[in-house]
Structure formats: C-alpha cells, structure tokens
Amino acid sequence: MLRYAVIFFIVAIVAAIFGFGGIAAGAASIAKILFYIFIVLFLISLISGMLKR
Known part of the structure; x- marks a missing residue:
C-alpha cells in the first residue's frame, strides 16, 4: 500500500510540473x-x- 502512495505522489508531482492542477490535486489526495x-x-x-508475545 505504501508503494501505491508513492506512485500517486510521483504522479501528482509530474502532473503539477506539466500544469495539470486538477489531476495533481486528485493524485496527491489519493x-x-x-x-x-x-x-x-x-x-x-x-x-x-506486541500483544501476542
């Protein structure tokens, strides 16, 4: 799940660089x-x- 969070974060950064603000905001929120x-x-x-020990 952490991998998907990192992937969506990278997508948000790339979308923000190219000027797609809506897509960047959506990917960042996901x-x-x-x-x-x-x-x-x-x-x-x-x-x-810890409780099982």
Whole structure:
C-alpha cells in the first residue's frame, strides 16, 4: 500500500510540473489517504504483534 502512495505522489508531482492542477490535486489526495491507511494498518499490526508475545 505504501508503494501505491508513492506512485500517486510521483504522479501528482509530474502532473503539477506539466500544469495539470486538477489531476495533481486528485493524485496527491489519493496518495495522502493511502499513506494514512498504511500508517493505521501498520500500527494495528505492530500493536497486535506486541500483544501476542
């Protein structure tokens, strides 16, 4: 999931360079949402791994 967040971030940067503001904003928001989901899932798996010990 982190890979997809990075890919959408790169797409947003490239779109912003070429002047596609709407596409850049959309890709950046998707990247931000995927990154937050990744962080939440990572923390859940970290906590559950600590509790199983």
